[in-house]
Amino acid sequence: MRNLKQIPKRSAVPTALTWDLTTIYPDDAAFKAAVKDVQAEATKMAAMKGQLSQSGADLYRVTKANFDLERQLERVYVYASLKNDQDTGDAAAQALMGQAEGLLATVGAAASWFEPEVLALDPADLQKLIDAEPKLAAYQHIFDVLGQQRAHTLSVQEEKLLAGASDIFAASSKTYSVLSDADLKFPVVQDEKGDDVRLSEGLYGVLLESTTPAVREQAFKALYSVYQQFRHTFASTLASEVKTHNFNADVRHYASAREAAMSANNVPAVVYDTLVKTVNDHLDSLHQYVNLRKEILGLPELHMYDLYTPITGEPSLSYTYEEAQQEALKALSVLGPDYVANVQKMFDTRAIDVVENEGKRTGAYSGGMYDTKPYILLNWQDSLESLFTLVHEMGHSMHSHYTRTNQPYQYGEYSIFVAEIASTTNENLLTDYLLKTQTDPQVRAYVLNHYLDGFKGTVYRQTQFAEFEDYIHTQAAAGETLTADFMSKFYGDLNRRYYGDGVVSDPQIADEWTRIPHFYYNYYVYQYSTGFAAATTLAQRVLSGDDAKREAYLNYLKSGSSDLPLNVMKKAGVDMTQPDYLQTAFKTFDDRLAEFSQLAHELKK
Structure with a gap:
């Protein structure tokens, strides 16, 4: 019997490779005390109802109290969520998360009257109050953006009801997360050396990069054998989530869930529609790439599980976490010494939770809030992909750092739309x-090859996800029941259209939607595609050596939500209402595909 490689328990992970949450609260007792403080402040906030229109000073007092309460709540929620994500099977952490989620609903209900009361004021009267109190000038943009929501804001009582039900609305997403991250048990498979390994989402990505076809096929079929056991349960959770999105859009008088989601970021529909159209116009480039992959790999058939292994064979580059840190610093040095110093600080202050452990949330993200350091969650593997993930999440964290150190709290977060850029x-x-x-x-x-795969996985794949997401929302709104078979039929057909005849449409891939957490994020995925394309242009500007262009980019990082996201991007040098930035991205893809094709054929000789 071969030795079984085990994923370590949380307690066995070296402290240096874990994040330090004591800088948020020294211990759980301090967290619980903070919960009580937030509850008390929420009671005070509820009592302020009806007071904001009495004078400019009162409007300032109530507005500041609202943001102060939000700030306290954020800190509580971040601590609980990070602690839960490091081990989703930890009952104590689950309890903290439950408290935070309950508090979220409590605060939402206590402050739910604020925006409706502001919007109930005549715009001219509101502006008079703002002009009467100089301290309110710092909130002018907040009130301007809020004013755009007048037609979609309900009565104070209705807003209170919706806010109080936020925990209920989140139930489907939470159920999916617990089932996917904690309860699914994957089988033992064999790696390239023939060793027994316990399959996990993190290891799955590594095995799909294997140069041994049998290893890739085994991992693919083993993973989906587990998800397919629960496909009807996943259909139920996803359908309920979609219904929640559609319900909220309907009661707020939006034409669709997509309009509601994009309106929250002040992004017009043309950005979404232009993305989908432009990507579909360039599917021939993707087909050319997958056909080249099949040719170079010398496979009689190219399967979906063959799309991630390097075409050039065994990976020539791998990095330990320590080596990856040094490479990241060198690659990002073009952004200037201050940027590099702040990246180094992230490495030195235990801001990163590095390795996979039992129960740890899969994937990677950058978290934190205004009063904490940016935190990064990784599930590290010694691979080029992990280096790219580290640099990717560091981009988020530096965006957060520069925003929070250059903007007041009310503008200290950036729009989701610009987050992936x-x-x-x-x-x-x-x-x-x-x-x-x-x-x-x-x-x-x-x-x-890695770049082309990244483009495929971001621009093409995320736009494919966006099409699926929009379809299930519109179909549910039209009265269609989102069964597992219904969603799998559409997803399978969509996947065939995207990848073309050069790829075998493995039946398992029709159920891929069961394992994509972003479908619970309410029209989030399209922003990966737009972000990658915009980043192509911005990177070219930074690499031009023009200091003004680099400063324009850094100013984008510092802007937070002090302006509308499309305006922030225009100042950085990209107009995202036009297709030009997408065309630039596809030209880069085609140029690098041509260079890769030439190199790959030469190496094959």
């Missing part, structure tokens, strides 16, 4: 760095 700009800078420093043709081919 900083992270993917970093990925583009890393790609450029590797192509400039790696002269070995095989290494260069591998880096180009």
Whole structure:
């Protein structure tokens, strides 16, 4: 019997590779005391109802109290969520998370009257109050953006009811998360060395990069055998989530859930529609790439599980976490010494939770809030992909750092729409760095292959997700029941259209929607695609050596929500209402595909 490689328990992970949450609260007792403080402040906030229109001073007092309460709540929620994510099977952490989620509903209900009361004021009267109190000038943009929501804001009582039900509305997403991250048990499979390994979402990505077809096939079928056991349960949770999105859009008088979601970021529909159209116009480039993959790999058939293994063979580049830190610093040095110093600080202050452990949330993200350091969750593997993930999440964290150190709290977060741009700009800078420093043709081919796969997985794949997401929302709104079979039929057909005849449409892939957490994020995924494309242009501007262009980029990082997201991007040098930035991205893809094709054929000789 071969030795079974085990994922470590949380208690066995070296402290240096875990994040330090004591800088948020020293212990759980302090967290619980903070919960009580927030509850008390929520009671005070509820009692302020009806007071904000009495004078400019009162409007300022109530507005500041509202943001102060939100700030306290955020800190509580961040602590609980980070602690829960480090081990979703920890009952004590689940209890903290439950308290935080309950508090979220409590505070939402206590402050639910604030925005409706502001919007009930005549715009001219509101402006008079603002002008009467100089301290309110710092909130002018907040009131201007809020004013755009007048037609979609309900009565004070209705808003209170919806806010109080926020925990209920989140039930489907929470159920999915617990089932996916904690309860699913994956089988033992064999790695390339023939060793028994316990399959996990993190290891799955590594095994799909294996150069041994049997390893890829086994991992693919083993993973989906588990998800398919619960496909009807996943259909129920996703359908309920979609109904929640549609319900909220309907009661707020939006034409669709998509309009409601995009309106929250002040992004017009043309941005979404232009993305989908432009990507579909360039599906031939994706088909060309997958056909090249099949040819170079020498496979009689190309399957969905063959789309992630490097075409050039065994990965030539791998990095320990320590090595990856040094490479990240070098790649990001084009952003200037202050940027690099702040990245180094992240490495030095235990802001990153590095390795996979039992029960840990899968994937990676950057978290934290205004009064904490940015935190990064990783599930590290010694691979080029993990280096890209580190640089990607560091882009988010530096965006957060620069925003929070240059904006007041009320503008200290950035729109979701621009969030993925900083992270993917970093990925583009890393790609450029590797192509400039790696002269070995095989290494260069591998880096180009990685870039092409990244483009495929971000621009093409996330737009495919966006089409699926929009379809299930519109179908549910039209009265269609979102069964597992219904969603799998559409998803399977969509996948065939995207990848073309060069890829075998494995039946398991029709159920891929069961394992995509972002479908619970309410029209989030399209922003990965727009962000990657915009980042291509921004990276080119930074790499031009023009200090003004670099400063324009850094100013974007510092802007937070002090302006509308499209305006922030225009100042940085990208107009996202036009298709130009997408065309630039596809030209880069085609150019690098041509270079890769030439290198790959030469290496094959």
